[in-house]
Amino acid sequence: MDSVTVVDHPLVQHKLTFMRKKESSTAGFRRLLREISLLLCYEVTRELPMTMETIETPLAEMRSPVLEGKKLVFASVLRAGNGLLEGMLDLVPSARVAHIGLYRDHETLEPVEYYFKAPEDLSDRLVIVVDPMLATANSAIAAIAKLKERGAKDLRFVCLLAAPEGVKKFTEAHPDVPIVTASIDERLNEKGYIVPGLGDAGDRMYGTK
Numbered sequence: 001m002d003s004v005t006v007v008d009h010p011l012v013q014h015k016l017t018f019m020r021k022k023e024s025s026t027a028g029f030r031r032l033l034r035e036i037s038l039l040l041c042y043e044v045t046r047e048l049p050m051t052m053e054t055i056e057t058p059l060a061e062m063r064s065p066v067l068e069g070k071k072l073v074f075a076s077v078l079r080a081g082n083g084l085l086e087g088m089l090d091l092v093p094s095a096r097v098a099h100i101g102l103y104r105d106h107e108t109l110e111p112v113e114y115y116f117k118a119p120e121d122l123s124d125r126l127v128i129v130v131d132p133m134l135a136t137a138n139s140a141i142a143a144i145a146k147l148k149e150r151g152a153k154d155l156r157f158v159c160l161l162a163a164p165e166g167v168k169k170f171t172e173a174h175p176d177v178p179i180v181t182a183s184i185d186e187r188l189n190e191k192g193y194i195v196p197g198l199g200d201a202g203d204r205m206y207g208t209k
């Protein structure tokens, strides 16, 4: 995969516009995030390896493709990652799931870890890390470092919005991990928020502000 893929599909861009609007409701925001996650999942899994299997249709025997290898892992960076995770599990129901609890300290913008649970055998599985926002990239860099520590070798990162500063820092820290995003916005503001962005993804998903 390219090191950064921006998914410019019209449906993704249309839905993202509605998510950005400050007047979108909590329910609407969550629904749109789930819908976009299906389209981002389609994109990030586009090059999964396949193998051929012999099957019988009602009319004939044939060789037909199925996914090869061990079940993939979705790793959700809590809380907001769960908004992408749920839709992705609809498309790949047999995937394994890792949860990484991180929040960004509002003063230092450094990630603080509070939870980690992942399948044990990460080394021979594709791990797709999901979090809607790549701002300073501190959270994503820490999440991926933790997964690598636990053996993950083949990773991808999926987000909804990225800041150019975050993309640069992320690709320097983890040049082996491709990014899939719906948009690279203009910049970070002085508080580390993506501009124009959509605000705080977790708060907008769960109505906590």
Ligand code: PRP
Binding pocket: 077, 078, 079, 080, 081, 102, 103, 104, 105, 109, 111, 131, 132, 133, 134, 135, 136, 137, 138, 139, 140, 166, 192, 200, 201, 202, 203
């Ligand atoms: C948000 C977002 C990312 C992080 C991005 O989470 O979901 O995890 O900020 O910022 P960064 O790239 O500068 O690290 P937050 O820390 O607000 O936690 P939450 O999902 O629990 O609201």
Ligand code: URA
Binding pocket: 133, 135, 192, 193, 194, 195, 197, 198, 199, 200, 201, 202
């Ligand atoms: N986290 C968010 O939820 N939004 C931003 O703009 C930056 C970090």
